[in-house]
Amino acid sequence: MPLPIYHHPSLTVLIDDSDSFLRSVSFQLDPSLASKCFHDTRAALEWLCRNSGPALRPEPALSASFDAYPRSLPQCGVAFDLEQIHRISFRPGRFMTPSVLVVDYSMPQMNGVQLCEALAHLPCKKILFTGAADEKVAVDAFNRGLIDRYIKKSDDDALERLEAEIVALQRQYFTEQSDTLRDLLALHDYNFVSDPAVAALAAQLGERFGIVEHYLYPNPGGLLMYDAEGRARLLVLETEEGMHSHLEMARDNDAPPSLLAALEERCILPWFREGDGMYSNDFGGAWHKFCEPAQLCQGRQTYYWAVFELAPGDLPERAVGFAQFLREHQAETV
Template sequence: MSLPLYTHPTLTVLVDDSDSFLRSLAFQLDPIHASKTFHDTTTALHWLRHGDHGRRGTPPPPPLHMNFDTQNQPGDQFNVALDIDAIYRIAGQPQRFATPSVLVVDYSMPQMNGLEFCELVSDLPCKKILFTGAADEKIAVSAFNRGLIDRYIQKSDDHALDILELELTTLQRRYFTDQSETLRELVLLHNYHFLGDPVLALQVQRLKQDLGFIEHYLFANPTGIVFLDKFGRTRLMMIETEQGMAAQYEMACDSDAPQSLLDALGARRVLPFFSDVDGDGMYARHMGDNWQRYCATPQVCQGRETYYWALFDLPPHYYAQPPLAYTEFLRQERELANAAASVTSTRRGRQRDRETTP
C-alpha cells in the first residue's frame, strides 16, 4: 500500500442520455461521492474542458519550481525546488472538491457512444468507468486494453450500485496516487521515507476510517500528515523517526530546556509540537516550564523503521482562512442544482404556455 501525498473528496461526472436515470443514480450514490450529471455529451465535453471546476477560487500554486542556472550549469540542466507547504495549502482552496476525478459514462447515446466520448477526453487525468447495459463484454475488454476505460460495469448487474461505489472509491484513490507520483518520488529522497512504508500507510488509513477524516495532506514542519473531517476540522498527525527525536533532543539542549523536558524526550515519553506563530517547530527558551502544553504521548508504529506519532490540533494560523468544509461544499452544490432546476422548470412552463396560447 502506498500513501498519496494528498487526497480529498472530488466530483464524479455522470454522463447518460437518460435524464431520469441520472437523477436516480445521483440520488442513490453515497454523499461522499458528490456528482455532476450530463445528459448531453457536447455539454459534458465543454464542461470537462472549460467548466468552472478550475475557477472556484484561486488555483493552488504548483509545488515544483524550475531554476535555470545559466552560469554554473549546462543549458539542458536545471535545479528543481519543491515547495512542500504548497501541498497542505491545497486544503485552503475552496475549488478542490470540484475536481473531476472519475467519469462514469453510458455506452449507447445519440450524439456519440461512450467510448468515443472517452477517446475525446483520453488526455484528461480523470479515471473512466463504462457503466452501461448496451455494450457487450468484448467491446469493453477492447476499450480497457486500449486504455480508454479503467472499469466496465453492467447496469443489469443486481449489485451494480454497490460495485459502482466500490470502484469509485478505488479509482479516486488511484487518481491521487497517479497525480502525486512524481512529487512522491522526489520527497522520498529526503525526510519523508514514511510515505513509502506500507505499515505507516496502513496506520494512516486506519486513522481516517476510525476518526472520520476524509482529507489528508503531507505536512512539512514538523513532518507528518494533516487530516480534515467533513466539517473542516483539522488535526496533525506528527510523525518522527529516531533521527527526528534525536534532533528534538539536541535542539532542546542547545536552547537550555528544562531537565524535565530533556528527560521526557530522551525516554521517548513525549512528542512535542511547538506550534507558536513565529516558531520553527523546535523548543525555544521563552517556553520555559510550559513545554507540557505542546506535547503528547507518542504512539509507536514499527515499520521499516521506528516511527513515533501523535495527533495534535492544528492552530488556525497555518491557513490564511479556515478551509472550506466538505459539508458546506455539498450544501452549495445543492443550492446550485436547485436553482438550475428552478430555471429549467420555469422555461418549460413558459414553453408550454406559448404552445397552448391560441
C-alpha cells in the first residue's frame, strides 16, 4: 500500500441501538483503537456530519491555491504550503477524526444501509454488522459502494475480524486522503512518497520505534514521526543530488576537511538546524553534532537516510501524544 503523506490514530464510531452490545464491543476492542458510541442513529448522523469531511475535520483541510492564466488552453498553477501537513500534529483534536464507522443493520430509526447511504458523501470507511438473514442486503450495499466491509455478528471470529478490518480501513482512509497530493509531490522533490521501498522503510522504523503517527516534512525532506508518548523523530531522506548539494555548500563555506571527507564518502547525513539546513561557517568544527550515520534505501533511486531525535526546541510547537489523548478519552467515556 502507498505511503500516506500523513497518518495518525483516529476514531472508530460504533452505531447500534443496543447499549449493552456497544459497551461489549468497545470494551473488547484493542484499547489503542479509540471509539465513540451512538445508540441513536439521528444523533450519530448529526455528529458525523459536523465532524467529518474535508472541510470540517478537527484539523483544517489541506488546501491548495490555484492561479489561472489566460492562455489558449486552460492551464493553472498549483501552490501548496507543505508546512500545513506536519502542523496537523500540533492539533490535539486530530485523534477525534472519524475514519471508520461500524454500523448495525437492524435499527429502529433507520437501518444500517440507510444510514450509510445518508453518509455516503463522507470520506470515512464503513463496516456493516449484520445478522445471518441480512447477508444479501449487505452484499448489495457493498456492490453499490455504500459500505467497505460487512461482518456477520454470529461468526465466531467476528470481533477479531472487526478489529483487523478497522486497522486496515483506517490506513486505507489516510492513503486515499493522500492520493491527489501524493501524485503532485511525486513530480517534484518529494518523489519518495510514491516509492514502495520508502514505504517499507517507514514501516520498519515504525516497528522499531513504536511510531503511531507520521507526517511529510518539507525541509529537510522526510517524515516527522511520533511515538505514542509524543516523542518526535525525523526521518531525513536525501538523493544523490541532495548529498552532492551538501558537499558543494560545505566546500563553498570552507568546511573542515573531516566533514568534506565524510560527505564525499556518503557516510554521514547532515541536518544543520539553523538556516536552510546546509553547512555554514557558524558551525565550524562542531559539525558532527548535526550529523547521523547515513544508511541506504534502494528504491526507484538511491536514498540516503538517517533518523534524528528531536529535542523540544526543534519544533515550533509541542504535539500532544496519543497516549495522553487515550487516557483523557477513556476517562470521559467511563
